[in-house]
Amino acid sequence: EADIYQTPRYLVIGTGKKITLECSQTMGHDKMYWYQQDPGMELHLIHYSYGVNSTEKGDLSSESTVSRIRTEHFPLTLESARPSHTSQYLCASSQNRGGWETQYFGPGTRLLVL
Amino acid sequence: SQQGEEDPQALSIQEGENATMNCSYKTSINNLQWYRQNSGRGLVHLILIRSNEREKHSGRLRVTLDTSKKSSSLLITASRAADTASYFCATVQGGSEKLVFGKGTKLTVNP
Numbered sequence: 458e459a460d461i462y463q464t465p466r467y468l469v470i471g472t473g474k475k476i477t478l479e480c481s482q483t484m485g486h487d488k489m490y491w492y493q494q495d496p497g498m499e500l501h502l503i504h505y506s507y508g509v510n511s512t513e514k515g516d517l518s519s520e521s522t523v524s525r526i527r528t529e530h531f532p533l534t535l536e537s538a539r540p541s542h543t544s545q546y547l548c549a550s551s552q553n554r555g556g557w558e559t560q561y562f563g564p565g566t567r568l569l570v571l
Numbered sequence: 572s573q574q575g576e577e578d579p580q581a582l583s584i585q586e587g588e589n590a591t592m593n594c595s596y597k598t599s600i601n602n603l604q605w606y607r608q609n610s611g612r613g614l615v616h617l618i619l620i621r622s623n624e625r626e627k628h629s630g631r632l633r634v635t636l637d638t639s640k641k642s643s644s645l646l647i648t649a650s651r652a653a654d655t656a657s658y659f660c661a662t663v664q665g666g667s668e669k670l671v672f673g674k675g676t677k678l679t680v681n682p
Contacts, residue, residue, distance in 0.1 A: 463613075492672075499659070499674040500614075516669075547613050558663050558670055559604065562613030 460484050463548050463563035470538055471571050478533045478566045480548030489531040490560065492547040493517060500547065506531055538570045576673050577660055583679040590647045592676040594660030595640075601663040603636055603643050604670070608657045617645075617658075650680045 461482040470476055482489065487508045492500040492515075502515030506525040520542070521535050531550075535542055545567050549560040578593045594603070602621045606614040620627045620636045620643065627634045633646040647654055657675040 461613075497657075497675075497677070500672040502669060502671075505669070516671075545611075549613075558602075559616050559619060560614075560670060562606075562615070564613045565611070567611070 461548065461550055461561050461563040463546075463566050465566060466564060467567045467569075469569045469571065472537075472539055474538050476535050476538055476568070478546055478548075478568070480531045480533070480563055481529050482531075482550045482561070482563075483529060484550060484552070484561065485528065486550035486552045486561070487528065488551045488553065489525065490549040490551075491515070491521075491523060491531070491533050492549065493519065494545045494547055494565075496545070504533065538568075540570045543568060543570050577658070577676040579676060580674070581677045581679070583681065584650060586650060586652055586680055586682050588650055588680075590650050590654070590678055590680070592645045592658050592678070594643045594645070594673055596643075596660075596662050596673075597641065600638075603634075604661045604663075605632075605634060605643075605645050606659045606661060606672075608659065608675070610656070614659065647678075650678075652680050652682045654678060654680045 464479045489506045491504040493503050494500045501517035503519040504523040506512050512523050521533050523533050545565050547565045548563040551560045576595050604619045605617045608614045618629045620634050631648045636643045657677045659672050659675040661670040661672045
């Protein structure tokens with residue numbers, strides 16, 4: 458079982474609200490990722506970080522922002538939630554071992570914006 | 572951009588039967604990985620096969636890789652109801668450190 462945690466697990470919120478999805482890992486991994494996944498669909502990388510103070514946008518454009526102030530913590534923020542943000546958000550981490558990437562995933566946050 | 576493409580999209584079998592899922596990809600890769608996702612959960616890493624390997628086993632799992640055809644297969648032998656999940660292949664493309672996931676195969680194992 459991976460030591461990576463996400464809160465909340467489920468969130469129902471109204472349009473226009475600011476939300477922060479929390480992700481933390483206790484494995485000391487340098488790399489962390491946020492994916493967006495609609496039901497029955499593939500994962501899309503929206504943000505990643507290779508270490509403290511490093512953040513990059515992923516392959517799928519997202520209105521969310523991230524920060525990496527501590528190694529273990531990689532929160533994702535939506536300043537003004539919209540129904541189009543309804544999705545599942547998965548956080549992952551990895552420790553590059555000789556170039557072979559195995560990612561460890563949190564349980565996900567299911568977001569519903571009304 | 573999507574790299575892996577799993578086939579079939581959905582598969583339903585009886586307990587005890589074998590399940591085979593295929594993955595095709597487009598560009599050169601460093602390695603290919605298979606993950607499992609139970610409904611409403613995060614992904615769990617199953618197995619990694621390097622580009623210079625052709626076959627790998629882990630318990631009831633058998634993975635093959637054919638780089639000439641840019642394809643991989645995942646075989647689950649003697650399936651159990653607990654194997655019901657979605658299975659994703661993911662590739663690390665040459666020169667990149669990012670994983671790119673396919674759309675997944677939804678496997679249902681009926682008791």
